[in-house]
Amino acid sequence: MLENEQIRLSQIRKFFMKHSQITILGAGPIGIEAALACLERGWNVTIYERGNVGENLQKWGHVRLFSPFQLNHSPRGARKLRESGRTLPDEEALLLSDEYINEYLKPLSEIPEIAEVLETQTTVRHISRDMQLKGDHIGSEQRADSPFRLLLESEGIEKYVTADFVLDCTGTFGNHNWLGRGGIPCLGERKFADRIRYDLPDLLNKDRQNYSGLATLVVGSGYSAATNIVSLASLRQEAPSTTLYWVTRKTGDAPLTPIPEDALPERKQLTQRANQLASQSSDVNWIGGAVVDSILAEPESNQLKVTLVMTRENTTRTILVDRILANVGFHPERSIYEELQIHECYASHGPMKLAAALMGESSADCLTQASPGASTLINPEPNFFILGSKSYGRSSRFLLKVGLEQVDQIVDLIAKK
Ligand SMILES: Cc1cc2nc3c(=O)[nH]c(=O)nc-3n(C[C@H](O)[C@H](O)[C@H](O)COP(=O)(O)OP(=O)(O)OC[C@H]3O[C@@H](n4cnc5c(N)ncnc54)[C@H](O)[C@@H]3O)c2cc1C
Numbered sequence: 001m002l003e004n005e006q007i008r009l010s011q012i013r014k015f016f017m018k019h020s021q022i023t024i025l026g027a028g029p030i031g032i033e034a035a036l037a038c039l040e041r042g043w044n045v046t047i048y049e050r051g052n053v054g055e056n057l058q059k060w061g062h063v064r065l066f067s068p069f070q071l072n073h074s075p076r077g078a079r080k081l082r083e084s085g086r087t088l089p090d091e092e093a094l095l096l097s098d099e100y101i102n103e104y105l106k107p108l109s110e111i112p113e114i115a116e117v118l119e120t121q122t123t124v125r126h127i128s129r130d131m132q133l134k135g136d137h138i139g140s141e142q143r144a145d146s147p148f149r150l151l152l153e154s155e156g157i158e159k160y161v162t163a164d165f166v167l168d169c170t171g172t173f174g175n176h177n178w179l180g181r182g183g184i185p186c187l188g189e190r191k192f193a194d195r196i197r198y199d200l201p202d203l204l205n206k207d208r209q210n211y212s213g214l215a216t217l218v219v220g221s222g223y224s225a226a227t228n229i230v231s232l233a234s235l236r237q238e239a240p241s242t243t244l245y246w247v248t249r250k251t252g253d254a255p256l257t258p259i260p261e262d263a264l265p266e267r268k269q270l271t272q273r274a275n276q277l278a279s280q281s282s283d284v285n286w287i288g289g290a291v292v293d294s295i296l297a298e299p300e301s302n303q304l305k306v307t308l309v310m311t312r313e314n315t316t317r318t319i320l321v322d323r324i325l326a327n328v329g330f331h332p333e334r335s336i337y338e339e340l341q342i343h344e345c346y347a348s349h350g351p352m353k354l355a356a357a358l359m360g361e362s363s364a365d366c367l368t369q370a371s372p373g374a375s376t377l378i379n380p381e382p383n384f385f386i387l388g389s390k391s392y393g394r395s396s397r398f399l400l401k402v403g404l405e406q407v408d409q410i411v412d413l414i415a416k417k
Pocket residue numbers: 025026027028029030031048049050051052053054055056057060063064065066067072122123124125169170171172173200224336387388389390398399400401403
C-alpha cells in the first residue's frame with residue numbers, strides 16, 4: 001500500500017473512533033482498566049456499573065488476594081495514580097480485596113476523566129442491535145451498520161442508550177451455581193435459601209455470630225471452600241461446639257490438589273492448611289466422594305437434615321447442620337446479550353474461541369497463563385467483546401493479569417478497525 005494511502009486510512013480510522021461511542025459494562029478492575037485504555041486513545045467512553053466501583057470485590061473484601069499487587073495493576077493505572085499524587089502499594093504486597101479497592105481501584109475511578117464517564121447504580125438489563133433482530137445478517141459485519149441498543153435501569157427508572165462498541169466486563173461473581181448433584185438445585189435448596197450462602201462470609205468478624213457454636217457444611221474443593229474451612233476451624237478454636245463438615249466430589253488423600261512448586265506462597269499455605277485440617281485434624285469432618293441430594297427441615301433441633309449420596313458406593317448418608325456454605329462456583333449472566341450473536345462454549349459458557357484456547361492449556365497453575373490474544377475474544381457479533389472474569393465463563397482460573405492483557409489486545413484491535 002502506498003504511504004499516502006496508509007496515512008489517509010489511519011486518519012479515517014481516527015476520525016471514526018473519535019465519533020464512536022464505547023460502552024463498558026461493569027466497574028470492576030477490568031472495566032476500569034478498559035475505560036482508562038480507551039480514554040488514553042481519545043475515545044468516547046461511558047461505564048455503567050450496577051452497584052459501586054469494585055462491587056463484586058467488596059463482597060469478599062476481607063479475603064487476601066493470592067497474587068501480589070504487581071500482577072493486579074497495569075503500568076497505565078499506576079501512572080495515572082502517580083500523576084494524581086497518590087502513593088501506590090508495594091509491588092510485592094498481598095492486599096486484602098478491600099485494600100485493593102481502596103488503594104487502587106477507587107482512586108482510579110475518582111480521577112476526573114473516569115469520574116466524568118462513570119455511572120454507578122445503573123444496571124444494564126438487555127443489549128440488542130438498534131434496528132436488527134438476532135437472526136439478521138448472521139455473522140456478518142453488516143450487523144455493525146446498526147448501533148447497539150442498551151436498556152438500562154437506575155433506581156427504578158429505565159432508559160435506552162446506544163453504542164458502537166460494547167465491552168462486557170460484568171464478571172460472574174454473584175451468579176452462583178447450584179449445590180445439588182448434577183448442578184441443579186437439590187431438593188430444599190431453594191426453600192432453605194436463607195441458611196445457604198454461596199460466597200465467603202467474614203467468618204471471623206462481621207458474620208461470626210451466624211456460625212460460631214453452630215454446625216456448618218462447606219461444599220466444594222476450590223480455594224473459596226478452603227478459605228471458609230480455614231476460617232471456620234479458627235472459629236472452632238474459640239467456640240469448640242462449632243462443628244464442621246466438608247463435602248467434596250473429589251476423593252483421594254485430600255480435598256485440594258496442590259500446585260507443584262506453587263509460586264504464590266499465600267495460595268500454597270491455604271492449600272496445605274485446608275488439606276491438613278481435612279485429613280489430619282478432628283476439627284473438620286471431610287466427606288470425600290459425595291454429592292448433596294436433599295435438604296430437609298429437622299423440626300426437633302431446628303437444623304437442616306442434609307442427605308448426601310456417596311458416589312462410588314451409591315449409598316446415602318445424612319448429616320445435621322445449621323448453615324451451608326456452597327462454594328460451587330459461578331457462571332456468566334448471559335441473558336443481557338441473548339439478542340446478540342454470541343458464540344459460546346457449550347461447556348463453560350465463555351466465548352467459544354477463548355474457551356477452546358483455554359481447553360488446550362495443560363498447566364494446573366493459572367499463574368502460568370497469558371491471554372491467548374485478541375482473535376480469541378472476537379465474536380460473530382461485531383464490536384462486542386466479553387472481557388475479564390466473564391470471558392472465562394464457568395472456569396475459576398481467571399487472573400487479573402490476564403484481564404489486563406485482554407484490555408490492551410482489544411483496544412489495539414479496535415484501533416485497527
Ligand atoms: C475469592 C476470590 C479471590 C480471588 N483472588 C484473586 C487473586 O488473588 N488474583 C487474581 O488475579 N484474581 C483473583 N480472583 C479472580 C478475579 O481476579 C476477580 O474475580 C476479579 O474481581 C475479576 O474482575 P472483573 O473486572 O473481571 O469482574 P468483577 O470484579 O466481578 O467486576 C464486574 C463488575 O460488573 C458489575 N456488573 C455486573 N453485572 C452488571 C450489569 N448487568 N450492569 C452493570 N454492572 C454490572 C458488578 O457489579 C461488578 O462491579 C479472585 C476471585 C475470587 C472470587
